[in-house]
Amino acid sequence: MVISLNSCLSFICLLLCHWIGTASPLNLEDPNVCSHWESYSVTVQESYPHPFDQIYYTSCTDILNWFKCTRHRVSYRTAYRHGEKTMYRRKSQCCPGFYESGEMCVPHCADKCVHGRCIAPNTCQCEPGWGGTNCSSACDGDHWGPHCTSRCQCKNGALCNPITGACHCAAGFRGWRCEDRCEQGTYGNDCHQRCQCQNGATCDHVTGECRCPPGYTGAFCEDLCPPGKHGPQCEQRCPCQNGGVCHHVTGECSCPSGWMGTVCGQPCPEGRFGKNCSQECQCHNGGTCDAATGQCHCSPGYTGERCQDECPVGTYGVLCAETCQCVNGGKCYHVSGACLCEAGFAGERCEARLCPEGLYGIKCDKRCPCHLENTHSCHPMSGECACKPGWSGLYCNETCSPGFYGEACQQICSCQNGADCDSVTGKCTCAPGFKGIDCSTPCPLETYGINCSSRCGCKNDAVCSPVDGSCTCKAGWHGVDCSIRCPSGTWGFGCNLTCQCLNGGACNTLDGTCTCAPGWRGEKCELPCQDGTYGLNCAERCDCSHADGCHPTTGHCRCLPGWSGLF
Numbered sequence: 001m002v003i004s005l006n007s008c009l010s011f012i013c014l015l016l017c018h019w020i021g022t023a024s025p026l027n028l029e030d031p032n033v034c035s036h037w038e039s040y041s042v043t044v045q046e047s048y049p050h051p052f053d054q055i056y057y058t059s060c061t062d063i064l065n066w067f068k069c070t071r072h073r074v075s076y077r078t079a080y081r082h083g084e085k086t087m088y089r090r091k092s093q094c095c096p097g098f099y100e101s102g103e104m105c106v107p108h109c110a111d112k113c114v115h116g117r118c119i120a121p122n123t124c125q126c127e128p129g130w131g132g133t134n135c136s137s138a139c140d141g142d143h144w145g146p147h148c149t150s151r152c153q154c155k156n157g158a159l160c161n162p163i164t165g166a167c168h169c170a171a172g173f174r175g176w177r178c179e180d181r182c183e184q185g186t187y188g189n190d191c192h193q194r195c196q197c198q199n200g201a202t203c204d205h206v207t208g209e210c211r212c213p214p215g216y217t218g219a220f221c222e223d224l225c226p227p228g229k230h231g232p233q234c235e236q237r238c239p240c241q242n243g244g245v246c247h248h249v250t251g252e253c254s255c256p257s258g259w260m261g262t263v264c265g266q267p268c269p270e271g272r273f274g275k276n277c278s279q280e281c282q283c284h285n286g287g288t289c290d291a292a293t294g295q296c297h298c299s300p301g302y303t304g305e306r307c308q309d310e311c312p313v314g315t316y317g318v319l320c321a322e323t324c325q326c327v328n329g330g331k332c333y334h335v336s337g338a339c340l341c342e343a344g345f346a347g348e349r350c351e352a353r354l355c356p357e358g359l360y361g362i363k364c365d366k367r368c369p370c371h372l373e374n375t376h377s378c379h380p381m382s383g384e385c386a387c388k389p390g391w392s393g394l395y396c397n398e399t400c401s402p403g404f405y406g407e408a409c410q411q412i413c414s415c416q417n418g419a420d421c422d423s424v425t426g427k428c429t430c431a432p433g434f435k436g437i438d439c440s441t442p443c444p445l446e447t448y449g450i451n452c453s454s455r456c457g458c459k460n461d462a463v464c465s466p467v468d469g470s471c472t473c474k475a476g477w478h479g480v481d482c483s484i485r486c487p488s489g490t491w492g493f494g495c496n497l498t499c500q501c502l503n504g505g506a507c508n509t510l511d512g513t514c515t516c517a518p519g520w521r522g523e524k525c526e527l528p529c530q531d532g533t534y535g536l537n538c539a540e541r542c543d544c545s546h547a548d549g550c551h552p553t554t555g556h557c558r559c560l561p562g563w564s565g566l567f
């Protein structure tokens, strides 16, 4: 309070004090309100005994004065003067460290409480998550709460909420304090990601990376070890030989057919084949067996799945691929092809006839009955005739029956449309009107005859016969090449129909319709022109006066009696 109270009048001072002091009275119950006594002076009228000299008389012996003596004495009377008086009064104000705010005394913090509240002089109460004298520093990662006094409980690198202390787990962890790893099969932030690992691989709880079990590889362990590798990280080399496949986990070799042993280094023993060489070969007649497939490789002269069959007649040797060379009915040995000749023949291929040409019999004294020009051979013992192709009969003097040709007339002709078949070669000679190897193709248009080599000469759209080139005329035409119109009075196919047109009408040679002469009409020109008309198609009009119509042909008027002239 700056006002000097000593110099003011009491009532003014009171007013002033009231006005300058609290706007509203402080609540004395407020524990933060303090009071003290304050002195002040007021100017007052004060009375005081004012001394003065008082004269009075007394009897005395002073004759001179008539026995009255004058006397002095000090007397007092009440006087007034201005005086100053010191007074005291109780004064309320906020205690030190507090200041007024409304009716209240609130604490004052010299440093503003940045994230908090001033609760006592120069004392801040911080909001959770803030600390420091003025609550301006955020809690460090390891503390939380008001003034950062609580220690975070989060594990595994989790962040701690500075306000609530709740743990925000790092990727790969979960739980109230992030103390647990993600459950199997999950990973990542909040363990929200699903592991993609296959084949029993474990999944990194943080990154989801797959750790493959032995035998597997690939980002998700989805692949078996590449060929030639096995085991953990597919780092081990496979020992298998000869195409053996190595187990992706154990490295154990699975041998291909035909091989055995731990590293497939041994071929199957004789007589066995297949996986593990566990199957028995089935090849007969000295055939050997493919160690892998069991397929038989037959020895010469044999064939069949298990080499169980001799070569078919006429063949011999390896795979029965050789053709027997034995002739004259000699039998061929299926292994070597050696010939076993019939009686009467000799030579490596039995090609030598023991009797001279044309003779037969044990003594070669009989004459062969065969027609030698058509005969392949005459049997030296029996005299039997073997005919050349195209011939048959006991004596080889008969041609093949129709439709057959060749060796022993056993082959069937393919010639069609009445063609001739060569009894030796089977070659077709086509009938006129056809061509082609088997004579199945008709001659092309406008050709005819043998080999279709002739050109047709038909005229006027006539149809030409591919066989002989004869012409079938269209209606209205005749003649060998159909070049002649039907004679007058006929029409139609072969000019066989007679015209029906009357009165000099002409006949259409194609359809027989009539074209009437002038003055006539009707389908057969059987009607004259109607009265008043004349001429071609009765198209003209008569132009007569005083007449009974006009002549249907010329148009000349038929004058009435008494009239003449053309019109």
Ligand SMILES: *[C@@H]1O[C@H](CO)[C@@H](O)[C@H](O)[C@H]1NC(C)=O
Residues within 6 Å of the ligand: 111, 112, 114, 132, 133, 134, 136
């Ligand atoms: C709070 O206090 C810090 C030091 O304790 C000081 O650097 C900063 O300026 C203060 N902030 C305020 C707003 O007073």
Ligand SMILES: *[C@@H]1O[C@H](CO)[C@@H](O)[C@H](O)[C@H]1NC(C)=O
Residues within 6 Å of the ligand: 275, 276, 278
């Ligand atoms: C091959 O032999 C092994 C061990 O002797 C056996 O486990 C496997 O089943 C055999 N495989 C076949 C195809 O016989």
Ligand SMILES: *[C@@H]1O[C@H](CO)[C@@H](O)[C@H](O)[C@H]1NC(C)=O
Residues within 6 Å of the ligand: 395, 397, 398
């Ligand atoms: C074939 O010849 C025999 C004997 O030489 C003869 O009797 C027969 O008539 C002949 N046949 C023909 C079709 O020529």
Ligand SMILES: *[C@@H]1O[C@H](CO)[C@@H](O)[C@H](O)[C@H]1NC(C)=O
Residues within 6 Å of the ligand: 450, 451, 453
């Ligand atoms: C038909 O053609 C064949 C072969 O092209 C030929 O040999 C034959 O002589 C021909 N025939 C006629 C009649 O032209």
Ligand SMILES: *[C@@H]1O[C@H](CO)[C@@H](O)[C@H](O)[C@H]1NC(C)=O
Residues within 6 Å of the ligand: 493, 494, 496
């Ligand atoms: C024409 O008439 C004759 C005799 O009546 C007959 O033989 C012939 O087949 C006929 N021709 C046609 C193309 O009708």
